[in-house]
Each structure stands twice: as structure tokens, then as C-alpha cells.
Amino acid sequence: xxxxxxxxxxxxxxxxxxxxxxxxxxxxxxxxxxxxxxxxxxxxxxxxxxxxxxxxxxxxxxxxxxxxxxxxxxxxxxxxxxxxxxxxxxxxxxxxxxxxxxxxxxxxxxxxxxxxxxxxxxxxxxxxxxxxxxxxxxxxxxxxxxxxxxxxxxxxxxxxxxxxxxxxxxxxxxxxxxxxxxxxxxxxxxxxxxxxxxxxxxxxxxxxxxxxxxxxxxxxxxxxxxxxxxxxxxxxxxxxxxxxxxxxxxxxxxxxxxxxxxxxxxxxxxxxxxxxxxxxxxxxxxxxxxxxxxxxxxxxxxxxxxxxxxxxxxxxxxxxxxxxxxxxxxxxxxxxxxxxxxxxxxxxxxxxxxxxxxxxxxxxxxxxxxxxxxxxxxxxxxxxxxxxxxxxxxxxxxxxxxxxxxxxxxxxxxxxxxxxxxxxxxxxxxxxxxxxxxxxxxxxxxxxxxxxxxxx
Ligand SMILES: [Zn+2]
Numbered sequence: 001x002x003x004x005x006x007x008x009x010x011x012x013x014x015x016x017x018x019x020x021x022x023x024x025x026x027x028x029x030x031x032x033x034x035x036x037x038x039x040x041x042x043x044x045x046x047x048x049x050x051x052x053x054x055x056x057x058x059x060x061x062x063x064x065x066x067x068x069x070x071x072x073x074x075x076x077x078x079x080x081x082x083x084x085x086x087x088x089x090x091x092x093x094x095x096x097x098x099x100x101x102x103x104x105x106x107x108x109x110x111x112x113x114x115x116x117x118x119x120x121x122x123x124x125x126x127x128x129x130x131x132x133x134x135x136x137x138x139x140x141x142x143x144x145x146x147x148x149x150x151x152x153x154x155x156x157x158x159x160x161x162x163x164x165x166x167x168x169x170x171x172x173x174x175x176x177x178x179x180x181x182x183x184x185x186x187x188x189x190x191x192x193x194x195x196x197x198x199x200x201x202x203x204x205x206x207x208x209x210x211x212x213x214x215x216x217x218x219x220x221x222x223x224x225x226x227x228x229x230x231x232x233x234x235x236x237x238x239x240x241x242x243x244x245x246x247x248x249x250x251x252x253x254x255x256x257x258x259x260x261x262x263x264x265x266x267x268x269x270x271x272x273x274x275x276x277x278x279x280x281x282x283x284x285x286x287x288x289x290x291x292x293x294x295x296x297x298x299x300x301x302x303x304x305x306x307x308x309x310x311x312x313x314x315x316x317x318x319x320x321x322x323x324x325x326x327x328x329x330x331x332x333x334x335x336x337x338x339x340x341x342x343x344x345x346x347x348x349x350x351x352x353x354x355x356x357x358x359x360x361x362x363x364x365x366x367x368x369x370x371x372x373x374x375x376x377x378x379x380x381x382x383x384x385x386x387x388x389x390x391x392x393x394x395x396x397x398x399x400x401x402x403x404x405x406x407x408x409x410x411x412x413x414x415x416x417x418x419x420x421x422x423x424x425x426x427x428x429x430x431x432x433x434x435x436x437x438x439x440x441x442x443x444x445x446x447x448x449x450x451x452x453x454x455x456x
Pocket of ligand 1: 255256
């Protein structure tokens, strides 16, 4: 009897173990099947870890940016387009973080939980980006490092994006990993870059002033080239004499804006930094994430430190994608969608298997604040930079010349078209190039004009 009982017990234990392991396997297969199917060991999709088979990726005009032909993964015909779009598409060996060949692998490979990877019905990804405009923007960045992007502020669709440095994946430089010219080459600087903002930060200080200083439009500021706070000194880029709030922004007067920052205090500035969506990473519907900016000036800091923070020259860091989204919100009455560029994925029967569903960014400015800022940024261009720089586009914007210890300043331009029938916002940063207007301002102006000409 005892032996039989033991055998039954053993049988029960073995059966339970068998069922448990089978259950675990099924659970794992069900929830991780996609991971297994799309892994680089899958010989249908990869050869020696290199992607060989996936669907097409096309730009807004239908230009092929990536496709599979004769069992080989191929990219755009033009070397300039391949170079400009490298960070968007990603390389086939997985060096580029966040390329859509990786983030949209499931849609590209036609993965389905029932049928697995469907070799005959791969999907086509359609982007909102114009490949030629991206190549144009990349040339505007060179020879500097940096990024440019243009977004439709009504829909959130990005029409142009370029990050420098880049390379042609058909002709990857041998010395890329130990040549300073290619420092950070695998990063898309629009999403991953963090920079001292310089004077584009005055838009954040102006936002706070509009909301917190009742008589800001009645105040005047006197600039004799420097401002002594008692515990330090803020130096201006010029001697501006007596200026109003608007003139101070137009002429980017450091003395006036340091005084405004001291009136506001660190807490108000920090709040405006958060309001503008610059403090936290943005999660995009393209399955990317931008780097969070940082504003570390607090009530513990001296007046001169708060003054330097108010003109964007302290420890503050901003991310270009976040600042572009902020510009979209100012242009669009206070709110904006998260910018994105993957419009849809369609299968062989032209049925959409993925459709972008734009999401609101966390930025919420009041309509009044947004329209006041919009008019102020318009006056920067009309009253100071000169409308002639921007050709056919009636622009609003702010330049920044962020002083650096490691060489020439970073040049910034952040702005947007005033005319809502051409609803585009632009961000440009050219690292260690020089003056904001001369480098970033002109690059942004040329890209906006090129877009305007394409649509006329
Ligand atoms: Zn000044």
C-alpha cells in the first residue's frame, strides 16, 4: 500500500510540475511572443545581427527611405537624405538609439500574435517628414553640431528634423568612435540634447513677468552695460539706456531681464520653467522620450545668481524638443500636441494598421499669456532682427547666444510663423558657432523659407 501511495503522490507532483511549466511557457509565449519573433536571432528578419527584412518607410511625398529588396535592407537613393535621416530611421546594426526601424519594428515586420512575422504582408510606415527638407536642414547645420526641427503647431506633425553630426550608413567613417568631430553621433540631439539656453530663456522669464508683475508694461529699466545686485554683477551685451519691457526683450537686454528676474525670485522662475514643459521629459507617441531640462536656482541663491538664471546663463539646461513644444503652445493659444512624425502604418491591402493619435503636451498657458507672448515675439522680429531675414514668412521668435567655457557660444533660435495659414514652429541650435541671430537665426529662416517655397 505504502509503495502505491508514494507512486500516486509522485505522479501528482510530476503532473502539477508539468502543468505549471507548460502554463509558464504558454504565458511567456503569449506575452513575449513578439519579442521572440522580432529578435535579431530570427533568420527571417536578421542576418548576423543586421536587419535584412522589414517593410518600407516612406516620407510625406512617398520617397522611399528604407525598404527590402532581394533579401537586402536598402536605404534612400540620395546620400544626403540617408545622412539627414539616419537618426530617424536608425541603422540596420542598431547603433542609433530610438530609430524607428527599432521602435516600430512590430508594425514594420507585420507581426501578428496569431500568424507571427508575416513575410508576405509587411507594412509600410508613412512619415510626416519631408526628406528633402531634412537634407536641406542638415546642410544648414553643417559644419556645426546641433539640431533643427520644424513642427506644424496646429497638428503636432513634424515636417523637418535633422541632428548633426551624422553619417551615411553606406559609407560609415572608420574613425567614428575616436574622432571629436563625431562626438555624440549616435544621439538624436533634438530628443537627447541638453544645452545652456542663453537668451531664449528670456521668453520663460517674460512668461513669468506677464503673469506675476502687474505693472510690467509700465516699468522702465536703465542699462549702462552692467547691473550690480550688491552681491555680484550682471554684464550686458550692449549699453541700452532706458528700455521698456518689450524693448528689453527685443534687444535682449541682460540688465533689464536680470532686474526682472530678481523681482520675480527663483520660485516664480522655477514655476514658469515647469509651465513651459521644460522640466520633465516628454513622452512622444513616436515611442521616444526627450531629456528633462533642469532649473536648479532656488531661494538659497544670491540675487546675482537669480539674475544670471533669468537671462539663461546660469546652471539651467534645456532640451530642444521641449523648447519647440513650448513654442508650439505659445503659437497655438496656450496648448500644443506632442510633436510626432510617424503618421501611419498600412498593410499590403492599404488598410491602416497603425494611426497616430496625437496627445496633448503637458503645457497649459492661459490664452492671454500665450497671445501676449506671441505679440512680444513678433515684435522681436519686426522691431529688432528685421523681417527681411525671414523672407516671405512673418516670423515671431527669440535668439540666444549661450556663452560657453569650451569655445564659441551655442547659437539658438526659437520661433514660429505668425500667420496661422502657415502654422509652423521652428527650433535651431548650432553648437559653438557664435551669434544666435547670425547662425541659428539664419539657418531657421532658410529652412522656413524652403518649406514656404515648397508649399507655394
Ligand atoms: Zn542692456
